Amino acid sequence: MSSPSVEVVVVGGGPVGLTAAIALAGAGVETALIARPARAPDHRTTALVQTSITALDALGVWPSCRGDAAPLRVMRIVDDSARLLRAPQVQFAASEIGLDAFGCNIENRFLLAALEARARALPSLRLVEDEARTIAITDGDITVELASGPALGARLAVGADGARSLCRQAAGIATDARSYPQTALTLNLGHGRQHRDTTTEFHTSRGPFTLVPLPGRRSSLVLVTSPAEAARLAGLDDAEIGREIERRSHSILGKIAPEPGRGVFPLAIETARRFAARRVALVGEAAHVIPPIGAQGLNLGLRDAAAIGELVVAARRDGRDVGASDLTDRYDGTRRADVMSRTLAIDLLNRSLLWGFLPLQSARGFGLFLMERIGPLRRAMMREGVAPAAAPPRLMRGEPL
Ligand SMILES: Cc1cc2nc3c(=O)[nH]c(=O)nc-3n(C[C@H](O)[C@H](O)[C@H](O)COP(=O)(O)OP(=O)(O)OC[C@H]3O[C@@H](n4cnc5c(N)ncnc54)[C@H](O)[C@@H]3O)c2cc1C
Numbered sequence: 001m002s003s004p005s006v007e008v009v010v011v012g013g014g015p016v017g018l019t020a021a022i023a024l025a026g027a028g029v030e031t032a033l034i035a036r037p038a039r040a041p042d043h044r045t046t047a048l049v050q051t052s053i054t055a056l057d058a059l060g061v062w063p064s065c066r067g068d069a070a071p072l073r074v075m076r077i078v079d080d081s082a083r084l085l086r087a088p089q090v091q092f093a094a095s096e097i098g099l100d101a102f103g104c105n106i107e108n109r110f111l112l113a114a115l116e117a118r119a120r121a122l123p124s125l126r127l128v129e130d131e132a133r134t135i136a137i138t139d140g141d142i143t144v145e146l147a148s149g150p151a152l153g154a155r156l157a158v159g160a161d162g163a164r165s166l167c168r169q170a171a172g173i174a175t176d177a178r179s180y181p182q183t184a185l186t187l188n189l190g191h192g193r194q195h196r197d198t199t200t201e202f203h204t205s206r207g208p209f210t211l212v213p214l215p216g217r218r219s220s221l222v223l224v225t226s227p228a229e230a231a232r233l234a235g236l237d238d239a240e241i242g243r244e245i246e247r248r249s250h251s252i253l254g255k256i257a258p259e260p261g262r263g264v265f266p267l268a269i270e271t272a273r274r275f276a277a278r279r280v281a282l283v284g285e286a287a288h289v290i291p292p293i294g295a296q297g298l299n300l301g302l303r304d305a306a307a308i309g310e311l312v313v314a315a316r317r318d319g320r321d322v323g324a325s326d327l328t329d330r331y332d333g334t335r336r337a338d339v340m341s342r343t344l345a346i347d348l349l350n351r352s353l354l355w356g357f358l359p360l361q362s363a364r365g366f367g368l369f370l371m372e373r374i375g376p377l378r379r380a381m382m383r384e385g386v387a388p389a390a391a392p393p394r395l396m397r398g399e400p401l
Contacts, residue, residue, distance in 0.1 A: 006032045007322055008312060009144055009154035011132045011167050015046070015108070016284030016301035017160030018115035022059050023309035024158075025125035027401040029316060032126040032152055033119065034144065042108040043261030044186050045220035047072060047199070047212055047295035049103040049386045052302045055395035056114075065114035069104035070213040073197040080202040080209070080250075081353065096375075097382050101197070103295075105212045105220060107188070128152070132161070135170035135280075142279045142323065156323035157280045158308055163270060165286035171278045177270040180350065182207050183230035184292050185223045186263040188214065189245065192254025195219055200252060203353055207267075208293055209248055219253065221245060222292050224267065224350075234262050267291040267350075271343060275335050276328035281308045288339050293350055296342045306393035307334050313401040 010021040013035020021033040048056070048069075056062040075092040094102045119125055131147040135157060145151045159167025168175070184207075195213040202209040207224025214220055223233065223245075233241060242256040249256075270289040275282050284301030311331055312322045320327070394401060 005152065006030045006126060006154050007316070008032075008156045008158060009034060009142070009152055010158040010160055011135075011144065012036075012159070012161035012165075012284075012286070013116075014160060014162060014284065015111060015115060015298055016305050017158070018112070018119055019056070019059065019061075019302055020158050020160055020283055020305035020308060021125055022061065022115065022118050022122065023305055023395060023401060024312060025119075025122040026059060027309065027313045028124055029312055029322075030124055030126075032128055032154070034128045034130055034132050034146065034152070036131045037129060041261065042112070043188060043259075043263055045105050045107045045188065045212065045214065046111060046298050047103060047105045048111075048302075049295070049299050050099065050101070051386065051392055051396040052299050053104060054398045055302055055306055055393075058395050058398050058400065059118065061114050061118045064117060065106060065110045066104075068110035068215065069106040070215045071101035071197050072103050072105055072199055072213060073101045075102065075199045076201070078200060078202045080248075081205045092382050092385075094382070094386075097379050097386075099386065102382070102386050105199075105214055107214070107220075132166055135167060137170060137278050137280070154323075155279065155321060156312065156327075158305075159280050159282045159286040160284050160305075161286050163285045163289050165282065167280050168272055168282055168286050171276075171280035171282075173277055173280075173282065174273050175270050176273065177268060180267040180269075180291065180354075181226060182224050182267040182291075182350075182354075183227040184263075184265045184267060185225065185230045185233050186221065186265065186292075187241075187261065188218060188220045188259045189242070190216075190218050190257040190259065192217070192256075193252070195253060200249070202249065204248075205353060207350065207353055210293075211249060211253065212295075218259075223248075224291070224293065227266065230264055234264050265292065269343060269347060271339065275304075275332045275339070277332075279323035279328070281328055281331050283308060287335070288343060290343050290346050291350055293346050294342075296346060300339055300342060303338060303393055303396060304335055306395035307331060309395065309401050310393050 007030045010033045025031040077090045132144045134145040136143045142157045199212045210222045211219045238258045245256045272287045275287045283304035315322045
């Protein structure tokens with residue numbers, strides 16, 4: 001039983017799917033969001049760059065969660081690799097490029113709650129709390145069969161169904177994948193000293209160890225290390241892991257009080273060979289998974305959501321089919337440079353930490369040295385970090401779709 005009842009169906013109710021659905025429905029596009037209920041609480045946090053916040057503000061989401069976010073005003077990189085060639089400490093201040101902050105760090109639970117509340121308030125958005133079981137694609141439409149039985153028809157499916165995407169599989173899109181010999185351990189913590197809105201990234205020979213401010217005397221930790229070491233640390237009791245974090249962070253935040261909820265995430269890169277095909281447009285981790293280094297993943301995903309929203313609204317305005325191949329081809333072309341350049345940068349940074357290869361160590365150290373010494377270079381890096389030079393989607397500039 002199929003009802004071709006909506007123009008666009010978004011599959012997956014993570015942060016990217018919710019954002020895509022809100023952007024589309026908020027612009028008057030009849031949209032359904034198929035969201036499987038969450039299986040486990042998400043204790044992670046997300047560092048959002050300023051352009052992502054601008055988009056969430058334009059969508060009416062940010063006002064309900066900005067009070068739970070901490071501004072990120074300074075970023076400090078410390079070479080803690082204990083290698084022969086060590087880079088100087090580099091500090092990036094948002095004020096150097098005329099900004100109050102690079103962005104904000106927020107716990108995912110608050111961001112998701114704000115997105116869900118906004119989604120529920122939109123009349124053009126049909127929320128379907130279910131799981132997509134199968135996806136059938138024809139020349140003219142797409143049919144999503146739900147776990148509970150009925151099916152839903154649409155012109156376009158936005159695949160926001162994460163790294164193991166059913167939408168990607170249905171569209172026959174292959175991926176290029178690579179795993180790293182590393183795992184990220186995450187947890188939130190309280191600390192004795194003020195963080196002064198400063199993110200500190202220690203570069204160690206097993207990967208970055210990053211402390212990101214949360215409101216008050218709290219921070220989130222992403223500790224990238226070997227899988228065995230991550231498993232050992234995850235198994236420590238609170239007092240032991242608190243001491244370990246204080247030691248590794250050279251006590252910059254004083255005494256550490258870990259909060260409940262540790263996460264362990266194996267590091268991998270996976271990129272879809274196409275970001276859209278056959279009436280399916282992939283967004284977020286369905287399109288690209290990158291390691292949690294440099295806070296890029298969700299920021300990229302939000303730009304995907306904004307880009308597909310913009311293309312659909314323009315096609316609709318011109319009376320064109322929103323799932324036609326000219327639109328999906330255009331989406332693929334629009335997102336490729338942004339995704340590939342960030343994936344490459346994160347991959348290079350991570351490899352440069354892992355490899356003891358001296359020329360690579362020298363190149364990394366020299367790069368940081370140049371950034372520490374040459375103001376215009378440092379400022380150019382900061383600008384590229386908060387707002388990609390290539391034309392950002394309208395929502396990232398605070399403009400409606
Ligand atoms: C440790 C860590 C720290 C990170 N920190 C940052 C950061 O600071 N900044 C940043 O920008 N990014 C960060 N990221 C990346 C960010 O978390 C991801 O990019 C983001 O969560 C991806 O969101 P998504 O909506 O694409 O996918 P997901 O969050 O995986 O959501 C996919 C959703 O689809 C649902 N789904 C799947 N299949 C189906 C189906 N068949 N039917 C219905 N629903 C389905 C799932 O249940 C899920 O709800 C971090 C990642 C990690 C691992």
